[in-house]
Amino acid sequence: MLFIKGLVKRVLTVVFSGMTMAEILDLLLPNRQSAFVQRRRALLVLSRVRLVAIAFAILTPLWIPIDLMVFERTLAMYLAALRVLASISFTLLALSHRGSDSADVARWSLIWLLTVPTVFFLISNPLLAQFAITDPVQQVIAASYAFLPFVMVAGLSVFPITALEGAALSLPLLLAYLITGVLGYQMLAFASHLGAQWLLMLLAVVATLSGMSQLHFMSQLVDQASHDGLTRAYNRRVGEEMLAQHFVNSARSQAALAVAFVDLDDFKSINDKYGHEEGDNALRAASASLRRVLRRGDLLIRWGGEEFLAVMPNTDPAGAVIAVHRLRLSGLGIRPDGRPLTASVGIAERVSDDIESWHDLVEKADHRMYAAKQSGKDRVIGCGDVLVAAPLQAVAAG
Secondary structure (H helix, E strand, O other): OOHHHHHHHHHHHHHOOOOOHHHHHHHHHHOOHHHHHHHHHHHHHHHHHHHHHHHHHHHHHHHHHHHHOOOHHHHHHHHHHHHHHHHHHHHHHHOOOOOOOOHHHHHHHHHHHOOOOOOHHHHHHHHOOOOOOOOOHHHHHHHHOOHHHHHHHHHHHOOOHHHHHHHHHHHHHHHHHHHHHOOOOOOOOOOHHHHHHHHHHHHHHHHHHHHHHHHHHHHHHHHHHEEOOOOEEEEEHHHHHHHHHHHHHHHOOOOOOOOOOEOOOHHHHHHHOOHHHHHHHHHHHHHHHHHHOOOOEEEHHHHHHHOEEEEEOOOOOOHHHHHHHHHHHHHEOOOOOEEEEEEEEEEOOOOOOOOOHHHHHHHHHHHHHHHHHHOOOOEEEEOEEEEOOOOOOHHHOO
């Protein structure tokens, strides 16, 4: 018991060491992670659910001959029927939701994986209690049924989960084990059963912390692989994947989806006159300004050298113009010569522009950005190729 308590403390130290409050909340609550992390986590959870389901589908019926050899025939046949049904359920789970990367599908698949053995436990233990089990070999085999919740709770440690998910997934197994003891169906003496209940709770805590540690490690790896090292915006490869998914979701729900193509004005002159280090500083400042005005659910993608693409789900053209205008008023940073850093911006929106693919959406915004550049720079052209923001100096003067 002391070993498990010490293990909990060590895992807590490893999980939360050096983390910000936002990162801690990401490990405590579901759906706080970025859409890209959630998709990667869903893929990982689903792949592991299928792997465990396949293993259980094969191993569960292999125990039937042992039950037939140890228990009397009636009991063994009941248990065999339960095992066959459980094996069928695991097989169906292993074959379901192939190719999905939905966080909800992953969560329900994990619930399905744990529900099958929980129901099996709640049926098998009262069933075993109805028969006289006096032979030592029978008692050993019967005890193995009593420890099924321990196996499943420990299995949570292989999944990247949040604290709330770990608690929700462990609770049914904890309650199932408690119910068997209260109703007198336990294989152990009641005092030993209560001690095992406490051990099961500690095991659930350790397994949940292990899952949280996996989630944190996975999030860090995904973050490093998906973000541009200089600007901390999404890199283009990942950005295209996320934009494609947002476009599909927008088309399916008939929701608005706006993008703003941002190209920094006269950026090459910064590199030519002041060097690439000053150019990098300008890119960092512009990216930081863009991220400040975007919402949590929006995306910022570094599309090219000095080009950024802001993806704004559930945003109509007017909302996109407001966001870009807010950016222009807050500023993109200062050039090395002391003048404000400006950008030419083109806005496109899926519904109002009648766009059929995300490629066309980006191309439309790019075309409008080019038009803004050609008409004098430091301008914003919105849907319908309409100038919606004149040079910032004119706006400020007005």
